[in-house]
Amino acid sequence: MKREMIPTMEELTRHARIIPEINPAAVIAMLGIKQAAEDIQSSIMDVLTREYRLSEGKFCTLVVLHQRLDGIAPSVLASKVGVTRATVSVMLQRMEREELVHIRSDEQDGRGKIVLLTEKGRKFMDDILPAHYLRVTELMGKLTEEEQGELGRLLKKLAGE
Numbered sequence: 001m002k003r004e005m006i007p008t009m010e011e012l013t014r015h016a017r018i019i020p021e022i023n024p025a026a027v028i029a030m031l032g033i034k035q036a037a038e039d040i041q042s043s044i045m046d047v048l049t050r051e052y053r054l055s056e057g058k059f060c061t062l063v064v065l066h067q068r069l070d071g072i073a074p075s076v077l078a079s080k081v082g083v084t085r086a087t088v089s090v091m092l093q094r095m096e097r098e099e100l101v102h103i104r105s106d107e108q109d110g111r112g113k114i115v116l117l118t119e120k121g122r123k124f125m126d127d128i129l130p131a132h133y134l135r136v137t138e139l140m141g142k143l144t145e146e147e148q149g150e151l152g153r154l155l156k157k158l159a160g161e
Contacts, residue, residue: 006031007027007028009024012024040139041056043139044135044139047132057087057091058094058095060081061077061081062124062125063129064077064080065077065117065121066122066125066129070116072114072115073113073114073115074103074113095121099118100120100121101115102116103115
């Protein structure tokens with residue numbers, strides 16, 4: 001859903017008269033980044049939701065597990081996906097019922113658990129990831145490789161990395 005909430009330069013200039021440190025161009029640029037990110041995320045997630053009934057959290061969880069052939073502890077998985085341990089626990093229970101993941105005891109720490117993709121989960125991801133990466137590639141194809149690199153550098157700079 002596209003929101004049109006970016007204030008005008010005139011409105012921001014009025015606010016800058018009250019608080020001179022406000023930079024109207026910076027505010028408009030940041031809100032533009034936010035809107036573009038939401039639009040991009042929506043266009044990508046809409047396909048995953050519609051065609052594969054995947055939430056963003058479930059998709060991110062499956063991507064992390066797909067990359068970790070040796071499995072991963074649920075707490076580390078939660079951290080990598082950016083959700084709470086409770087959230088990842090509920091997701092994993094559902095995914096285990098769907099036979100996408102297997103949860104076993106950690107051989108090094110008998111109290112711990114390790115999550116792995118099942119063969120069904122691995123096949124599912126092997127089937128959907130190429131088309132997903134193609135959609136991302138087509139979306140980013142609006143920019144040259146040089147522009148893509150520059151965008152990546154600028155976004156890292158904004159994120160403080």
